[in-house]
């Protein structure tokens with residue numbers, strides 16, 4: 125309850141921050157994208173992780189206002205990297221189910237208009253459960269976003285209930301393999317098998333496959349050998365604040 129109270133004031137007090145985590149092409153080593161991850165700089169608690177406050181924001185409906193801020197801030201920042209000539213890659217924003225249900229089209233349109241970011245430089249990450257619970261309504265919303273020119277990806281893939289027949293009906297561009305699988309790919313044959321299967325499934329459906337939570341050289345090598353397209357994780361970089369990210373971009377080029 126205390127958390128809810130201070131969460132209500134957090135937006136007005138400018139306490140949210142975005143961190144950004146780079147995504148790398150496994151064949152060329154090129155930067156291909158960036159995931160925006162929200163943080164809450166609480167005046168007394170310090171940096172609060174999204175796993176702590178996103179559920180509260182969801183239950184209270186505050187997720188809509190916070191999500192609007194995240195969308196605009198991410199678009200502005202991505203446009204800044206472009207204008208500085210440092211990176212011209214899509215920025216990915218996470219969407220929770222409630223946010224999606226509340227409707228994101230207008231929010232997206234505003235963020236693109238205010239920031240000047242082209243639509244094909246904005247990616248939305250939706251969860252597997254959101255997509256798989258799919259009503260025709262969800263498909264229609266996703267199609268609409270796709271027609272605006274956005275990139276769409278399924279986050280945490282493999283952890284939810286996947287109906288593979290649904291997958292082909294969605295206008296999805298990328299699958300992100302959940303890091304719970306990637307974590308043990310070099311030691312657990314089951315996780316290795318699941319990861320390899322997801323890569324093949326994605327490719328057969330003409331999707332790009334991204335591995336999340338890549339922490340070691342061994343994991344990187346395994347994923348690369350299996351033909352995984354892109355990687356994200358501490359092995360490349362942890363999520364960085366906007367200043368640290370500029371440094372990363374300057375040194376990665």
Ligand code: G
Nearest residue numbers: 160161162173174175178194218219220363
């Ligand atoms: O960065 P971290 O590992 O703490 O993120 C934890 C979870 O919070 C992830 O599952 C991520 O998808 C979610 N998350 C991060 N940023 C946002 C955001 O801006 N909106 C929503 N809805 N979820 C987010």
Ligand code: G
Nearest residue numbers: 161218279336337338339356357358359363
């Ligand atoms: O659910 P989602 O994929 O949006 O969550 C991304 C989360 O994973 C973020 O909280 C981010 O901080 C975290 N993360 C990113 N890279 C790694 C990694 O290599 N290892 C671990 N353990 N977590 C990571």
Ligand code: MN
Nearest residue numbers: 159218249279
């Ligand atoms: Mn994500």
Ligand code: NA
Nearest residue numbers: 279280302336
């Ligand atoms: Na994920």
